[in-house]
Amino acid sequence: MIRALVSMLITGVVFIGLMIPAASADILLIEKVKERMARDLPENGLKMEDVESRFGTPAERHAPVGDPPITRWTYDDYSVYFEYELVIDSVLHHEAVVREANRQQD
Secondary structure, eight states: OHHHHHHHHHHHHHHHHHTSOOOHHHHHHHHHHHHHHHTTSOOTTOBHHHHHHHHOOOSEEOOOBTTTTEEEEEOSSEEEEEETTEEEEEEEOHHHHHHHHHHHHO
16 A cells, blocks of 8 residues: 555656756657666566666665655656665656756757
């Protein structure tokens, strides 16, 4: 139940961020960039120690919340959510996607 709520919350935040006015070409570029960047995120089921060894030390580690405990690690371009010690979701930050899309347009 917590997983579903966290997933819905994250999805809602991402969709709200994408609802800013933009030309359809920009949105298509952002979707392509997001798809490419998502391939480089930690996969579900990885342990915390594996994430840290493969992706480095996070910029910030947030304290666990709720039961079961959900922990968030924040990296520059994405956040990783854990239930106990396992990844349950990895989410790109909207700003990182837009920054990368702008870089590709130039």
